[in-house]
Amino acid sequence: MFSGGHARITAVGLAQTRLTRKTTQMFYRPEAGHSLPHNPLNAIVSPRPIGWISTVSAAGVRNLAPYSLFNAIAYEPPQVMFASNGDKDSVSNIRETGVFCANVVSQDMRDVMNVTSGTVPADVDEFELAGLTALDCQSIDCPRIAGVPASLECRMTELLTLKGTDNFAIFGEVTGVHIRDDCLKDGLFDVTTFQPLSRLGYRDYAVVENVFTLKRPSD
Numbered sequence: 001m002f003s004g005g006h007a008r009i010t011a012v013g014l015a016q017t018r019l020t021r022k023t024t025q026m027f028y029r030p031e032a033g034h035s036l037p038h039n040p041l042n043a044i045v046s047p048r049p050i051g052w053i054s055t056v057s058a059a060g061v062r063n064l065a066p067y068s069l070f071n072a073i074a075y076e077p078p079q080v081m082f083a084s085n086g087d088k089d090s091v092s093n094i095r096e097t098g099v100f101c102a103n104v105v106s107q108d109m110r111d112v113m114n115v116t117s118g119t120v121p122a123d124v125d126e127f128e129l130a131g132l133t134a135l136d137c138q139s140i141d142c143p144r145i146a147g148v149p150a151s152l153e154c155r156m157t158e159l160l161t162l163k164g165t166d167n168f169a170i171f172g173e174v175t176g177v178h179i180r181d182d183c184l185k186d187g188l189f190d191v192t193t194f195q196p197l198s199r200l201g202y203r204d205y206a207v208v209e210n211v212f213t214l215k216r217p218s219d
Helices: 004-022 089-097 107-115 126-130
Strands: 051-056 062-067 070-074 079-085 099-104 134-136 143-145 150-161 167-179 197-199 205-207
Touching (some): 062 079, 099 167, 143 150
Antiparallel strands (some): 051 062, 070 079, 079 167, 099 150, 197 205
């Protein structure tokens, strides 16, 4: 008899075998094009967390922009990164000041976040444009968004120019963390309390509504 874990693994293996026999696959080389109405890459690599990046220019103009090419990349010391397709105001500001703040987007803030995804002149204060309240960070000279579930104050460690036209990656060490009190349940940061927004492909988004736990084999 199989144990519960072995039985599930066997069932998955059988299902994969059936699918392999019945399905065909599209293949394309990116340099040759995909022949689809829209590029599928962002839909394939999904869902992606959104870093709502707040910065300030050397002249003092506050900027906000959501980036879905965003993630945590190290624990000790804590580090995050985001990538930008274009030398946008966020990138320019970080290049000038060396700091940024990554704010977490909750489902109920999706519309105001979308306001800050637009292209506006560099001298426009996007906190004012979106009707958001700015708070001072504590470890860096940068604004953060009031009322978000969490904010990560970051000091830039690297700004890389990537292959291609106007592709940049910004890495930062987390120097301060803000967590909204109601998002902590029994000492854990509980995402079900605010349902984080995530990015899919095209113009699509998703929210986290269903959470489950899996123990590692070594647990």
